[in-house]
Amino acid sequence: MKKYKLSELAIVSNKFKNIFNKDFKEFYDKETSSLMKKICIDIFSFDTNLHKVFGDYEDKNMSMEEIIQENWGDEAKELINDLL
Numbered sequence: 001m002k003k004y005k006l007s008e009l010a011i012v013s014n015k016f017k018n019i020f021n022k023d024f025k026e027f028y029d030k031e032t033s034s035l036m037k038k039i040c041i042d043i044f045s046f047d048t049n050l051h052k053v054f055g056d057y058e059d060k061n062m063s064m065e066e067i068i069q070e071n072w073g074d075e076a077k078e079l080i081n082d083l084l
Helices: 006-020 030-036 043-054 064-072 074-082
Strands: none
Touching: 006 074, 043 064, 064 074
């Protein structure tokens, strides 16, 4: 698991945009990132977005990790896990 330094925000933003075709700023948790001294995602905001796109995937017995991997692959799953 990689921990992205605060100075690597541009790298994370580019990766996120390339994978999800969304702007990372929408999900960037500045406060937690500052406290943890690493880039963190607002997982609740990201989950809300996933529900808008895929509906209640939990009703299909799928986890967030599974829905990410199924739709965007291992690289996407790893990036999200790295930002938690």
